[in-house]
Amino acid sequence: MQYPPNVRIIEVPCTGKVDLVHLLMAFEYGADGVMVVGCMAGDCHYSAGNLYARKRVQRGKEILDRVGLGGDRLEMYNLSSGMGGRFAEIVREITEKVRELGPSPVRVATGKAMRPIAEVTP
Amino acid sequence: MIKAVPKPLEEVLDLVKDFHKVLIAGCDGCVTVCEAGGMKEAKVLASALRLYFTQEGRAAQVDEVSLTRQCEKEYLAELADRLDAYDAVVSLACGCGVQYLAEMYSHKIIYPGVNTCFLGVNEERGLYSERCQACGHCILADTGGICPIARCSKRMLNGPCGGSEKGKCEINPEIPCGWELIYERLKTLGQLDRFEKPVDPKDWSSSRDGGPRKIVREDLRI
Amino acid sequence: MNATTPSQLEKLIASGKFAVTSEVGPPRSADGAVIEHKGNLIKDYVDAVNVTDNQTSVCRVCSLACCIRLKLMGLEPVLQMVTRDRNRIALQSDILGAASFGIHNILCLTGDHQHFGDHPKAVNVFDLDSVQLIQTVRLMRDEGRLLGGHQFEVRPQMFIGAAANPFAGPNVPMRVARLAKKAAAGVQFVQTQCIYNMDTFKEFMKIAGDRGLHEKVAVLAGITPMKNVGMAKYMQKRVPGIDVPDEIVRRIGGVPKEKQAEEGINLAVEQIEELKEVKGVRGFHLMAIEWEEKVPEIVERAGLYPRPG
Numbered sequence: 001m002q003y004p005p006n007v008r009i010i011e012v013p014c015t016g017k018v019d020l021v022h023l024l025m026a027f028e029y030g031a032d033g034v035m036v037v038g039c040m041a042g043d044c045h046y047s048a049g050n051l052y053a054r055k056r057v058q059r060g061k062e063i064l065d066r067v068g069l070g071g072d073r074l075e076m077y078n079l080s081s082g083m084g085g086r087f088a089e090i091v092r093e094i095t096e097k098v099r100e101l102g103p104s105p106v107r108v109a110t111g112k113a114m115r116p117i118a119e120v121t122p
Numbered sequence: 123m124i125k126a127v128p129k130p131l132e133e134v135l136d137l138v139k140d141f142h143k144v145l146i147a148g149c150d151g152c153v154t155v156c157e158a159g160g161m162k163e164a165k166v167l168a169s170a171l172r173l174y175f176t177q178e179g180r181a182a183q184v185d186e187v188s189l190t191r192q193c194e195k196e197y198l199a200e201l202a203d204r205l206d207a208y209d210a211v212v213s214l215a216c217g218c219g220v221q222y223l224a225e226m227y228s229h230k231i232i233y234p235g236v237n238t239c240f241l242g243v244n245e246e247r248g249l250y251s252e253r254c255q256a257c258g259h260c261i262l263a264d265t266g267g268i269c270p271i272a273r274c275s276k277r278m279l280n281g282p283c284g285g286s287e288k289g290k291c292e293i294n295p296e297i298p299c300g301w302e303l304i305y306e307r308l309k310t311l312g313q314l315d316r317f318e319k320p321v322d323p324k325d326w327s328s329s330r331d332g333g334p335r336k337i338v339r340e341d342l343r344i
Numbered sequence: 345m346n347a348t349t350p351s352q353l354e355k356l357i358a359s360g361k362f363a364v365t366s367e368v369g370p371p372r373s374a375d376g377a378v379i380e381h382k383g384n385l386i387k388d389y390v391d392a393v394n395v396t397d398n399q400t401s402v403c404r405v406c407s408l409a410c411c412i413r414l415k416l417m418g419l420e421p422v423l424q425m426v427t428r429d430r431n432r433i434a435l436q437s438d439i440l441g442a443a444s445f446g447i448h449n450i451l452c453l454t455g456d457h458q459h460f461g462d463h464p465k466a467v468n469v470f471d472l473d474s475v476q477l478i479q480t481v482r483l484m485r486d487e488g489r490l491l492g493g494h495q496f497e498v499r500p501q502m503f504i505g506a507a508a509n510p511f512a513g514p515n516v517p518m519r520v521a522r523l524a525k526k527a528a529a530g531v532q533f534v535q536t537q538c539i540y541n542m543d544t545f546k547e548f549m550k551i552a553g554d555r556g557l558h559e560k561v562a563v564l565a566g567i568t569p570m571k572n573v574g575m576a577k578y579m580q581k582r583v584p585g586i587d588v589p590d591e592i593v594r595r596i597g598g599v600p601k602e603k604q605a606e607e608g609i610n611l612a613v614e615q616i617e618e619l620k621e622v623k624g625v626r627g628f629h630l631m632a633i634e635w636e637e638k639v640p641e642i643v644e645r646a647g648l649y650p651r652p653g
Contacts, residue, residue, distance in 0.1 A: 021162065024169035028176075063166075066131045067174035105177035275457050276428070276468065280475035280525055282518075283454045284509035284537060285584040292584035293459040305518050317521060320529040323432060323476045323491060 007091050015039075015076075016049020023060040027069060030107055033098035034060075036076040037087065043080065050078065069105055073098055124152040124216045125250045126159060126236040134167065134212060135174060137233045141209040142181070144171060146235065147201070147223065148188035149215035156250055159214025159236045161188035167212070167235060192219025198226045205230055241272075258328030258335065264316055266307030273300030279321040349485070351448035351503035352420045353392040356627075356652065357533060357562045362620065363627030364648050365422060365535065365564060366639050367394035370405035379410045380417065382636045387419050389643040390630070391651055392449055394422040394535070398429060401461025408438050412445045421447050422505065426455025431471040432480065436490050439481060443500030451505040451535065452477040474506055475529045482530035508534040508563065510548035511541060511587040520551045527560045534561055535629035538568035541587045542618060549624045562626035565619045569632055569642065570608035573597035609638060609645075616646040 012018060015038030026034045036057050038050035054076050061071030077090050102108075138144050146164045154160030164186040175182035187204070190197045192215035201223075205211065210231040213220040217238040224232040240252040255272045261279075262269060271277045275291050281301030285292030289302045308314050326332065348354070356363050366389075368382040383393060393414055397407040411421035423442045425435065439450065454474040458466050472480065481504050483489050488499045506526050510519050523534065539545045545565070552558060570576045573596045580588035592611070599607045612630075619625050628648070632638050643649045 019162065021165045021169055024166060024173060027173055028169060063131060063170045064173075066135070067170050068177045069173055106173060109177050109179045275459075276454055276470045276473065278454060278470065278473035280473050280522075280529075282512065282522070283474075284507055284512050285456065286512045287584040293457045302515070302518075305515070305521075314521075318525060318528070320475050320479060320525050322479070323472050326471065 006095060014044065014046045014049035015053035016044070016046055018053055018056065020056045020060055020063075023056065023074060024063065027064070027073070027104060027106060030104070030112065031073075032101075032104045032107070033073045033075075033094055035074075035090070035094050037090070038076065038078055040078045040080050070101060072101060073104065123155055123241070124218075124238060125156045125240055125242045125252075126153050126216050126238045127156075128158050128163060128167075128214075128236050129234065131167075131170060134233075134235055135171070138171065138210055138212060141231075143183045143208045143210075144185075145204070145208040145211045146171070146184065146186040147192070147211050147213045147215070148186065149190075149192045149213075149219050150188055151191040151193070151219075152216055153214055153219075153236060154188075155244070157248070159216075161186070164188055164214055167214070189215075191215070192223050195222070195226055198223055201227070256329065257324075257326070258332075259325065264321075265304045266311050266313060266316075268300065268304045268307055270300050270304060273298075273303065275300075279324060349448050349501040349503050350446075351392075351501070353422070353449050354503040354532070356391050359652075361652055362625075362648060363392075363562070363564060364390045364630065364643055364651060365392045365394060365627065366390045366630040366632065366636070367396055367422075367424075368410070368636060369396050369399060369633065370407070370410050372402065372404050374405070376405075376413060379405070379413055383414050383417055383419050385636050386639045387417075389640045389649060389651065391627075392420040392422050394424050394451060394629075397424040397426045397453070397455070398461070399424075400456045401428065401458040401463065403462060408442055411442060411447050415445055415447055420449065422449040422451055423447055424451045424453060425477065426453045427470055427472045427474065427477055428455035428458065428468055431469050432491050435472065435477060436480060436484065439484060439500050439502070443498075443502065448501055448503055449505065450481055450502045451507065452481065452531070453507055475525055478504055478506060478526055478529040478531050503533065504531050505533045505535065506531045507537065509537040509585050510539075510545050511537055512585040516544060516547050517551055520548060520555060520557070523552060523557055523561065524555055527557055531561055533564060533626075535564045536566040537585055538566040538631055539615065539619070540592050541589050542615075544587060545619075546622055549622050553624050558624035563624050564627040564629040565616075565622075565625050566629045566631060567612050567615055567619075567642070568630075569612035569635065569638060570596050570604070571635060572601070572604040572608070575608075609642060612642050613645045616642070616648070 015036055018036060023034055036053055038053050044050045057074060057076040060074050064074055065071040075094055079086055146168045148159050148161050148164035150160060168184045168186040171184040192198060205227055212233050212235040213223050214235040220232060220234045241254040241256060242250045242252045245251055253272055254269060257271050270279060270281055274281050275293050276283055282299050286299040286302055289299055291297040291299050305317055308317050353363060366386050368379055371378040395407040395410040398404055407424050411423045414421040452474045458464055458468055480491055481502050484500050485502050488496050508523050510516060512519060576588055576593045576596045579586050580593060596604050596607055616628055630639055630642060
């Protein structure tokens with residue numbers, strides 16, 4: 001599976017495990033864009049995790065709009081695990097979009113991330 | 123429990139925009155249960171404020187903490203050593219907690235971060251509704267366990283009014299008619315005789331109308 | 345029922361004849377001429393005139409001021425009083441004020457929620473509800489006492505009325521139980537919400553009769569003539585507590601636009617004739633909202649003119 005190298009993947013057992021604060025902190029850590037990729041609606045192994053994730057992404061977009069970063073930097077996509085081709089496609093899609101939006105205002109203002117990226121590496 | 127909602131982010135930004143060091147103080151009590159002001163919400167608000175200040179090009183420090191509850195000075199005292207470091211505190215506690223915090227640290231700017239709404243129950247996650255008006259003299263024994271002061275829009279004691287429409291309140295079809303509920307409940311309990319007797323005017327002096335209230339339990343105080 | 349107050353309405357009802365009342369709505373400015381004009385339009389055709397009290401929570405000239413004006417004109421006013429806007433101090437105060445001008449009829453109402461009116465941000469008072477207001481008037485009239493205990497000499501001589509709505513909620517027996525509660529509190533007459541669903545109304549009157557309420561409370565049947573099909577549809581869909589069956593909407597809508605008002609009057613007259621036969625109906629309350637000029641025609645065609653006394 002070929003996709004652009006600018007993507008850092010963080011695996012979770014279910015997108016329901018992703019809290020709103022994680023989405024915001026990713027931007028504090030210097031991310032220019034964040035994508036949440038969950039199972040197709042109705043297919044969640046844990047029944048509704050991906051539905052909660054969508055609500056949190058929605059709220060995250062509102063917050064990002066209000067604090068001056070722009071909600072377009074955050075998106076949620078629904079895929080099944082077999083859709084490798086589609087995954088590569090949406091990564092290209094969001095990369096393109098974020099490139100157009102430019103670097104995150106956080107990095108523009110400080111010249112760097114608010115927190116060192118090394119903290120995130122497992 | 124007390125039910126609250128987070129204040130709109132714009133409103134909080136407007137309150138703190140000129141400060142450099144802000145502490146977000148959550149509460150593990152009621153506001154945690156209704157997901158408005160607990161540790162999770164404090165972390166989100168702190169992160170949002172940090173992002174805001176940073177992209178404005180301002181060096182600002184925003185930290186978060188959550189106390190067991192803010193309506194108890196024993197827990198508020200835990201902040202004593204920390205507060206000097208901050209210009210302002212945004213408290214996510216209910217109105218009681220915000221006030222107590224401000225009373226204890228009266229030289230500190232303490233702003234509310236939630237809107238305290240009512241005493242209510244959890245129907246589902248994210249769906250809370252009002253049940254009690256804290257009138258100070260509970261009449262639930264007479265009304266089959268349903269309170270007309272909290273659940274009738276006109277707080278009638280001899281309801282329903284003539285606007286009750288298909289079991290719903292005239293002001294909003296999503297609000298059940300409190301008196302229709304009471305009537306049906308009394309019928310189920312075989313207590314419809316309570317519906318027939320006129321109820322005398324209420325003594326409102328035990329509620330908010332009588333002035334700010336206090337409970338003094340001499341049996342608990344030494 | 346023996347008449348116990350100087351109320352002309354009470355005397356008429358006690359005499360066994362059909363009573364006719366109507367209502368006038370005050371203006372939203374300090375214009376005294378409006379009520380004078382409306383009063384003059386209907387004065388020979390009705391036995392008493394209600395003045396509404398900030399109806400649907402829209403702030404208007406107060407009912408008390410208008411009732412005083414009507415009284416001074418020689419009409420028999422019915423003071424409508426809602427508990428939404430005034431606490432027990434103000435309510436009792438206004439009752440004393442009305443009585444001091446010789447006003448002898450009062451309609452005790454809870455009142456529409458302020459959500460509907462022009463001041464939705466106002467606090468709502470509801471210190472008392474309609475049943476408790478009935479109790480209060482009776483206490484003042486029969487014992488010369490205020491709720492707070494003060495005893496006084498010159499008592500209000502008021503004929504006590506209230507509203508009855510057989511059409512609110514799906515439960516007709518419950519609406520009768522409410523009427524019974526008002527009767528137990530001291531109500532002497534009721535004016536019903538405007539009637540279009542005859543079956544429901546007759547069911548209500550039958551249950552009320554079985555409970556012995558006809559001997560205690562005089563029921564004045566509410567009639568509102570339809571001006572046009574738009575009004576019929578509006579009342580059916582948008583006004584809580586009013587039941588307009590589809591056949592009524594079809595009937596009014598079934599005639600050409602310029603004939604709809606006439607059809608509405610025809611319907612009102614037919615309703616009165618039908619209701620005259622219903623046991624327990626002691627009169628009619630004509631609510632011709634902003635159409636007071638039609639009251640004389642309706643009263644005449646329903647065979648209720650001239651009015652006695």
